[in-house]
Amino acid sequence: MSVLVASFADEAAIVRAVGALRRAGLSSIETYTPYPVEALDALLPRPRWRLPVAVFLGGLVGLVLGFGMQWYAAAIDYPLNIGGRPLASWPAFIPIAFEIAVLCAVLAGFFGFLALARLPRPYQPVAAIPDFERASHDRFLLLVDPAGASMPSADTQALLEQCEPCSVFLWPS
Amino acid sequence: MPGPDAAMDAPVMEPGQNLRTIGEAVVEQVEPRLRPWWWAGFGLAGVFAAIFVLAVEWLFIAGIGIWGVDIPVAWGFAIANYVWWIGVASGGTIISALFYLVGAEWRSAVNRIAESMTLFAAAAAGVMPILHLGRPSYFYWLFPLPNSMGLWPQFRSPLLWDFFAIITYVTASILFWFLGLLPDLALVRDRTPSRGRRRLYALLALGWTGSHTQWRLHKTAYGLLAALMAPLVVSVHSIVGLDFSGGLLPGWHSTQFSPFFVFGAVLSGFAMVLLLVIPLRRAYRLEPFITPRHLDLLVVFMLLCSLLLAYSYLVDALLPFYGDDRFERATALHRFHGAWAWSFWGAVILNVLLPQILWLRRLRANGWLVCLIALGVVVGMWFERIMLVASSLYRDFLPSAWGHFAGTLWDYLTLFGSIGFAAAGFFLFLRYVPAIAVYELKELLPPGERRG
Numbered sequence: 001m002s003v004l005v006a007s008f009a010d011e012a013a014i015v016r017a018v019g020a021l022r023r024a025g026l027s028s029i030e031t032y033t034p035y036p037v038e039a040l041d042a043l044l045p046r047p048r049w050r051l052p053v054a055v056f057l058g059g060l061v062g063l064v065l066g067f068g069m070q071w072y073a074a075a076i077d078y079p080l081n082i083g084g085r086p087l088a089s090w091p092a093f094i095p096i097a098f099e100i101a102v103l104c105a106v107l108a109g110f111f112g113f114l115a116l117a118r119l120p121r122p123y124q125p126v127a128a129i130p131d132f133e134r135a136s137h138d139r140f141l142l143l144v145d146p147a148g149a150s151m152p153s154a155d156t157q158a159l160l161e162q163c164e165p166c167s168v169f170l171w172p173s
Numbered sequence: 174m175p176g177p178d179a180a181m182d183a184p185v186m187e188p189g190q191n192l193r194t195i196g197e198a199v200v201e202q203v204e205p206r207l208r209p210w211w212w213a214g215f216g217l218a219g220v221f222a223a224i225f226v227l228a229v230e231w232l233f234i235a236g237i238g239i240w241g242v243d244i245p246v247a248w249g250f251a252i253a254n255y256v257w258w259i260g261v262a263s264g265g266t267i268i269s270a271l272f273y274l275v276g277a278e279w280r281s282a283v284n285r286i287a288e289s290m291t292l293f294a295a296a297a298a299g300v301m302p303i304l305h306l307g308r309p310s311y312f313y314w315l316f317p318l319p320n321s322m323g324l325w326p327q328f329r330s331p332l333l334w335d336f337f338a339i340i341t342y343v344t345a346s347i348l349f350w351f352l353g354l355l356p357d358l359a360l361v362r363d364r365t366p367s368r369g370r371r372r373l374y375a376l377l378a379l380g381w382t383g384s385h386t387q388w389r390l391h392k393t394a395y396g397l398l399a400a401l402m403a404p405l406v407v408s409v410h411s412i413v414g415l416d417f418s419g420g421l422l423p424g425w426h427s428t429q430f431s432p433f434f435v436f437g438a439v440l441s442g443f444a445m446v447l448l449l450v451i452p453l454r455r456a457y458r459l460e461p462f463i464t465p466r467h468l469d470l471l472v473v474f475m476l477l478c479s480l481l482l483a484y485s486y487l488v489d490a491l492l493p494f495y496g497d498d499r500f501e502r503a504t505a506l507h508r509f510h511g512a513w514a515w516s517f518w519g520a521v522i523l524n525v526l527l528p529q530i531l532w533l534r535r536l537r538a539n540g541w542l543v544c545l546i547a548l549g550v551v552v553g554m555w556f557e558r559i560m561l562v563a564s565s566l567y568r569d570f571l572p573s574a575w576g577h578f579a580g581t582l583w584d585y586l587t588l589f590g591s592i593g594f595a596a597a598g599f600f601l602f603l604r605y606v607p608a609i610a611v612y613e614l615k616e617l618l619p620p621g622e623r624r625g
Contacts, residue, residue, distance in 0.1 A: 010624030034192055034360075035615040036388035046389045055397045069317060073325035092329040095412055099337040102405050103344060106398060110348040113394035117387045120379035127382070133363035136356070136383050138192040138625025 002172040004157055005129055006142045006165040014140040015039045017163035021144055024159060028145040032126070032135035051112050058108025059101045066100030067093055129171055139166070183469075185279050186617055187461035192625045195462070195614050199357075199607045200364045202457045210456060215600040221593020228586040229304060237307050239583040246566040246578035251305035253558040254588055256413055257441070258298030258595070259339070260434070260554060263406045264442005265291030266346065268471075269353075270402035273395075279470050281613035282462045285357075286453065287446045288350045289606070293598035294445070295343050297591045302335075304587070331415035338409045345405055349398045355381050356391070357607040410438040417561065423504040424565035427492070433485035437554055440478035440524065444550035447471050449599070451540045453608065462614055465538060472537050475550065479528040486525060500570055508564050512577065516560035523553025555588075 008014040014031060021029055022043050031040060070093040074080075079087050114120065126132060126143070135141040142160070146153035153170070160168045232239060242249035265287035272280040303312045315326055315336045326333050359381035362374035381387065414434035417425040427433075450471070454463040490509075493501035508517045527549050531537050563578045580588075602608075615623070 011620070012623075031385045032383045033385070033388065034196070034383065035356075035612040036392050037385075040385055041389065044385050046386055048389075048393070051390060051393045052397060055401075059401075070328040073317065074328060078323060078325055089329060095331075095334040095408070095415075096328060096337045098408060099334070099341045099405075102401050102408075103341040106341075106345040106348055106401055109394050109397045109401070110352060113352065113390055114379070117390045119381065119387075122375055122380045124380050124382050126384075134625070136360045136363045136381075137196045 002170050004144050004146055004153070004160060004168065005171045006144075006160045006163070006168045007131065007134075008140040008142065008163070008165050009138070011037055011039070011140060013164045014142055015043070017142055017160055017165065018043045020159055020163060021142075021156070024151065024156070026144055026146070026156065028147075030143045032132070032141040032143070034136050034138065034140070037140070050116060051109065054112035055105050055109045058112075059105035062101035062104025063097055065104070066097030069100075070096060125173065143171075183464050183466040185282065185464060185466055186614065187464060190461060190618065191622050192615055192618070195618075196360060196364065196611055198459070198461070199609050199611045199614075200361055202459075202603070202608055203361055203605055204365065205367075208456075211600065211604065215597060215604075218593045218596035218600055221590050222597040223593075224586055225590025225594045228583055228590050229300075231583065232304060232587070233309065237305075239581065240587075241579050241581045241584050243576070243578075245569065245574055245576045246563060248305070248562050248566060249578060250559070250580050250584040250588055251301045253555065253562045254591060255298050255301035255305070256434070256562075257555045257558045258294050258301065258591065259342075259413060260410060260438030260441045260558075261445045261551070262291040262294035262298060262342075262346070262442070263410050263435070263438035264440070264444075264446060265289075265294070266402055266406040267439050267442060268446060270349070270399040270406065273399040274403060277470075278617055279467050281617055282459075282464075282467055282609055283446060283450055283471070284613070285353065285606075285610050286449055286608055287442075288346070288353065289599060289602045289608070290445055290449060291346055291442075292350055293595040293602070295339075295346055296598065297595040299339055299343055301591070302339075331412060331419040334412045335416055338412045342405060342409045345398070345402055349395075349402055352391070352395055352398060353610060354606060355379065356383060356612045357610060359383065360611055361607065407435055410435045413438075417565075420565075422565045422569050423493075423498065423500040424508070424561070427489065429485060429488055429492075433482075433489065436478055436481040436485055437524070437557060440475060440482050441551055441554040443471055443475040443478060444547040444554075447475065447543055447547040448551065451544050453603070457608065459609060462609055468540070468543065469537060472531050472543055475547065476528055476531050479525055479550070483525040486521060504565060504568065507568055508560065511564065511568070513560055513564045516556040516564070520553050520557035520560060523549040524557065 006014075006017060008017065011033075014033070015037065018029060018031065018040060029044060031037070031044065033040075067090070071088050071090070074089070074093075075087040081087075129141070129143075131139065132141065142165075144156065144160075146156040157168055157170070240249055240251070242251075268280060268287040269284040269291070273284070303309050306312055314320075315333065317326055326336075355378060358374050358378040362371055362378050365371055365374065411431035411434065414430035414432075417434075418427050418430040420426065447468070450463060451468065454460055490505060493505040508514065528546055531543070531546060536542055567576050567578045569575070
């Protein structure tokens with residue numbers, strides 16, 4: 001199996017190319033860019049809610065754990081009667097519960113990001129593409145699997161070549 | 174001709190930049206070059222960091238008696254240093270998280286410096302309460318760990334809240350900083366000519382490729398973490414304020430302490446960022462990215478915080494005379510002209526009065542003057558912290574219980590040593606990590622200029 005690689009020198013060109021490929025019915029497209037290109041968001045849909053849900057659940061777990069720990073310690077494990085004051089004095093438990101909730105949410109956000117982005121992964125197969133290292137600097141790279149298209153691979157390549165790329169080539173992966 | 178509004182109308186980036194110039198300018202900063210000023214700065218910071226290690230070592234050997242703390246003043250320099258450092262740290266987080274959420278594009282050039290300053294300031298802050306414990310090796314008793322007596326820590330005490338707040342804040346700051354750094358570490362990995370450095374940065378970058386999938390997740394994660402960091406930092410310093418208002422002492426037992434402490438914290442943070450950014454933009458030739466507009470905005474925010482703090486000072490000084498508590502009044506009067514009046518007036522002059530000259534646009538544009546004022550604010554905030562800690566403790570209610578407080582040599586060595594410790598860490602950061610978020614700068618390019 002091989003993929004088509006096109007490299008572009010400016011943002012507008014890669015956005016045009018991705019748009020053209022999408023209109024041609026290709027869907028397995030990935031881009032590698034030096035910064036997040038907002039115009040690609042609409043063209044290349046990605047799951048949006050997984051990470052926010054993970055962070056929310058992390059925060060929720062932290063909140064329950066934080067409150068639970070303090071409530072268990074103060075009301076069940078070591079009840080201490082101080083002038084008849086309530087044992088489960090929940091308002092005094094808010095700050096620590098909040099801090100633990102934020103801690104768990106941040107951990108869920110960070111490690112959820114790593115998991116969903118498939119990191120850490122020091123060896124990335126795509127890094128073997130010639131000039132790939134410029135994709136973090138001054139080039140915009142587009143990878144497309146022509147097998148998904150209804151048209152022949154040569155047509156996809158021709159389509160890309162109309163979009164002012166710096167280079168287009170077939171890369172065996 | 175530049176008019177009076179030149180700084181405000183100035184662009185957030187000098188024109189004529191493109192992807193290549195931005196990347197190269199920032200990567201140049203972490204390339205190994207002989208920079209005499211860096212070695213001078215790092216050397217000086219290193220000497221003070223060594224002093225810090227010695228002072229802490231001697232503290233561990235000889236005990237807390239080497240400090241000026243005693244009864245009635247059991248909280249001395251260590252707590253003032255802690256509050257001061259954590260305040261300085263907070264400002265960095267506000268710049269980087271809060272201004273990210275409001276979409277302020279000027280933050281992109283200074284957020285990395287602010288966040289890194291936060292990390293080292295928070296580290297310096299974090300050790301202080303541990304040193305302050307008479308028996309530092311038992312600091313883990315603050316953790317809710319099972320122990321032989323079945324006891325739990327006191328969950329209703331602001332001091333324990335503080336412990337949880339600091340743990341959360343330090344952890345979250347490191348992760349937030351590293352998350353933002355990931356794409357730039359990958360850039361250094363891809364640009365550096367040396368094989369060894371490429372390996373090092375490849376390891377640190379975790380295999381970042383900059384794929385659309387990764388960028389989408391990165392943006393989501395960064396936004397979420399920023400949205401958590403902004404309220405977190407406010408909670409951290411509010412809890413520090415509660416450490417004091419939870420005590421019943423005159424001059425501490427006040428409902429305004431949480432916002433009061435947050436205002437002061439953000440003020441000292443802005444001042445510290447200015448103090449770092451003004452020399453650094455020149456040293457690394459980052460003037461095209463950190464423009465007069467950035468400096469002007471930072472100064473204006475510092476001025477705003479100074480006014481907020483002025484309000485708190487005013488409330489703190491007036492309320493005792495509005496109420497009917499004679500101990501509060503005595504403490505207020507003692508702060509105005511008692512033995513530690515220098516710290517009160519020092520704080521008022523350096524934090525509130527002197528910054529007011531920055532209302533003048535002409536003076537605001539003068540880098541050296543701004544540096545001087547910012548340095549004054551940083552010092553003034555320490556004055557405020559030590560004033561709050563000491564003056565309430567050594568004169569509380571009964572004159573028979575009064576005492577006095579003065580720092581010893583070891584107190585001062587710990588204070589200045591901690592500055593060296595944080596500064597040495599910051600110099601190492603400058604040496605190895607891009608001081609500007611490159612990918613965020615690239616996003617600031619106008620659409621037509623987003624090319625290699």
